[in-house]
Amino acid sequence: MLQQIVAHTPIHVWLLLAFLAWRGIAASRDGEVPLRRLAVLPVVMLVLSLQDMAGRFGLHGLPLVLWLAGAGIGMLAAWRITSPAAPGSAPGMVLQRGSWLPLALIMAIFAAKYTVAVLCTVRPELATQTGFACATCALYGVFNGLFAGRALRCLPLPRALRTAVSR
Template identity: 55%
Template sequence: MLQQIVSHTPIYVWFILAFLISRGVAASADRDVTMRNLVVIPAVMLVLSWLDINNKFGFDGLVAAGWVAGASIGAGLVWRNFDSSSIACDPASGAIRLRGSWLPLALMMAIFCTKYVVAVLVAMQPAARENSLFVAAVCIVFGMFNGAFLGRLACQMAVWQRAAGPVRA
């Protein structure tokens, strides 16, 4: 059965996995990043999550509420536990020095695996799409993952803002 699942997986899914692994491994090393590039992975993960949720369940009341609740929880947890010493900002050059972390890879793999398992489950049990508890749980989990990325981005931007000083008109 596992062989059938893997063999029926579209090839683009494996390219997405390779991309996510490469980005996660890159995030494990100290690096200089522009503010613009800092937004790329959270934005990609957000779009992929929303597209997947919309394709599987639509994006109506229960789905949106579950996702927003999960995103709020994920962002709040990251905001509360963020280590601002993992960033050094140089506003003059526009660069942010990030300490390497395996957390982005772990989050990306958790999202990928969750999306994969949900896709397989929905393909094998289409009635799961109609189960409100299942839909809410999936949307909350996806929201928590996205909230973690967005919360981390918000923390990094806050550190950047403090380093750059007050905005002058």
């Protein structure tokens, strides 16, 4: 059965996985990064999650509320576990410490989305079950919050605001 699942996976899914893995590996190295590039991965992951949620469960009701709650929890966790970026050599640039966290998150969200897609293909009635929709959306929210929180942590915030948020 696993062979059938992999064989029927569209090629664009594997291309997307390759792109996301490349971005995750690139994030493992220290480097000077333009602020606008910090948003690329969180935005890509946000679009993928919202697209999947809209197509499977709709963007309303309890699943959306749980996605928002998960995103908030993920953002707070990311703020706590990641270190702030240092200013870069030019305006609009930051020195971002390398981390394997983005790659781990990318692989986890890809595995979650792939699993949800397979489950909903094999058992279509799952998409109509509130518990499945809520758990899936909450998980997607946590992942999206972790990505967004890590990116926000790199913004050059005033010291007073950074201290207030860290409490």
